[in-house]
Amino acid sequence: MPIALGPFPPLGGSHSGLPRPRILYIDAFDSFSNNIVGLLEQSINAVVSVARINDVEVSRCLLDILRAFDAVVIGPGPGHPAKPKDVGLINQLWQLQEADILPIFGVCLGFQSLCLSHGARIERLQRARHGTVSKIQHIDMDIFQGIRNLHATQYHSLYAVLGEGTTTWDSTPQCPLMLPLAWDSSDELNGPILMAARHLYKPFWGVQFHPESICTSKEGMDMIQNWWSRAQAWSISRQRSVTIADPDMTAKIDRLSAVAPPGVDGMRATRDICLSDSIDGMITDVKFDLVRNAGTFLWRKVPWPSITPVMLCENLNLDRSRIVMLDSQGHATGRFSIIGIPTSGQTQAPEITYRSTDKELCYTSRRGELLSAQVDSISRIWPILQDTLDRCDPRSYDRYCFTSGLKGTLPESVPFWGGFMGYISYEAGLETIDVKPHESCYNDGRQDIKFAFIERSIVIDHRAGDVYVQSLLPDDECWIREMRAKIRSKRICLPKLDALSVWDLYQRLRLKNPAPHGAYVCLGDTVILSSSPERFLRWDRKGLCQLRPIKGTVKKGPDMTRDEAHKILNSSKERAENLMIVDLVRHDLSGVVGAANVRVPKCMVVEEYETVYQLVSVIEGQLPTSEDGKSTAPKGLDVLKASLPPGSMTGAPKKRSCEILRDIEKRPRGIYSGVLGYMDVGGGGDFSVVIRTAIKGLDKEHDTCDVWDIGAGGAITIQSDDKAEFLEMETKVTSALRAFEAEKQVDI
Ligand SMILES: C=C(O[C@@H]1C=C(C(=O)O)C=C[C@H]1O)C(=O)O
């Protein structure tokens, strides 16, 4: 029989006017941490501070720091609880002396560590459970009291064994101090797996499943409330209360962030590199040059239903060797196509580039002058981009716009008025999470970030059938007029089809694999032909952010009906892949906008594309609006940089997965797996995930022929079948290869 630990009187509701619980969350470099922080905030109104397992200062001053908290929650994480590197300071918590003890709740790795430190064995599951949802049998007491049906998500390969024999609710001779509270017996191969336990008399609890997952039923929240009542009751019975010793300690605690930082040691541990004055000077010069023209915005709207961006480029005879075209076809997410025109007469749009390997920041000015410097990290780039956008926002000037005689109006519905267009590579994303690139990247030579500052643009609103001609350049009425006249004439010049140009290849690609996030990018030595179906991140001018991860792919074919595709995409394998990314993206987004502002309007819906059916989820979050005031408030760019590289291309936990992938792949992914899109001076942005995309090799690599790279891959989970995964990869690569179909030499 279980030993009851009561009586535990319920202590007020979660929002009952009592002081808010102060919780120290220990993050083990996981990609779900911010979801747990959100669960604590929402279920018990907690104020949460986050410390990483390798935080030296927290480890050193642990006892003093713990006194400032009501309880500790230890999160999930990669690796093994017996490996000191994987658990870091977590082990110190199990050694606390009687006088220092406080309530602790462990999730997954935190739970396994609790069990291990109290005598349990940690074993490997016969079949790992990553993204599997199953029914939990529990004891209906303690933290499970009053909880009926609990379906919970699991993400683990290891499990804790308290003793030999079958399911029991008693402690075992091997672990006399641990009491089982829940089991999962749904997987015959694995047998019954311990899902929750508590210490017999210390206030230590833990669960193997993930109460914070989007697919764990609301009972996960009830369980946390139960835990908190018990934790409080324990503290009252011990007369334990929160104390902060001195101002020095207050400062130490304030230093802890409210969310898990995306980088390894976050902003707190950025290296103290003194940049020379010349680099700071260069950055100032770059910013100054970028905003040189700020203050004007001219635009005209011309109706032209059914025009495509390709037809428009040809009709306007735009220089296809220097252009960025974001081409949206055939999907609700693709209402607008955007053409950025980086050349104007003798001058060209300023361009900013960055390479992660040698941390070289380069700037090419309008007159073609090149400035370059080595900076300390990628974090130098973001403020340059953000400041430029802010300072070029036409709404900050009063002489900004003219349209059909209307002064002072803006095309509000148009998502791009001008701003940065370009890409961020996968390896740049790795730098943001402090994963070193593979050594082969050092010979690559490719820029990891490239953005042109686009002052002239043409936007097609496919839904309304309108074309917008826009310029941020001063005195540019002539150009606007010229473009408008050409558009009005609606004369289409057919391209010459002699030698197969890159432009022709793109036309084939868009015909053969129409996609909502297609792109044709020609910027110097960068040539990208994309037919991506996947939006990475969009944010609008009101701060609404949307991520649309795709995970789950079924090839279309004569035998593949929609129903059949639904059946496959609703299998546990496909759902597990998708669920993991939904939870990961919720974490990334919550880290910037706060978990309370994140929702999942679509969870695992099937969408149909030209060659494939895909399983798609939509995660949205609201940034503070500008009316909320503070200039330090996070913006769309903050979400972008906190979410790289795209979770759908990494898996979870992101950092550990990326390290493993790097060591397996042994070569850069480059622009493939990165993101491509724009950031608008009016405050919005939209980026796709660079997949189903052909990228031209750098000219200097091959002098006899053009080489194109088309990356493709797929999520591999324990439920994957290797042949099926290979076919899936082939299906994906073939969708972009269609552009080259007529060519003879196509090596996969
Ligand atoms: C990796 C690719 O696609 C990614 C993987 C998917 C999957 O595993 O089903 C689906 C969409 C993308 O996020 C690719 O197209 O190369």
Ligand SMILES: NC(=O)CC[C@H](N)C(=O)O
């Ligand atoms: N999500 C987790 O915390 C996983 C814990 C541990 N790494 C396991 O695989 O079992």
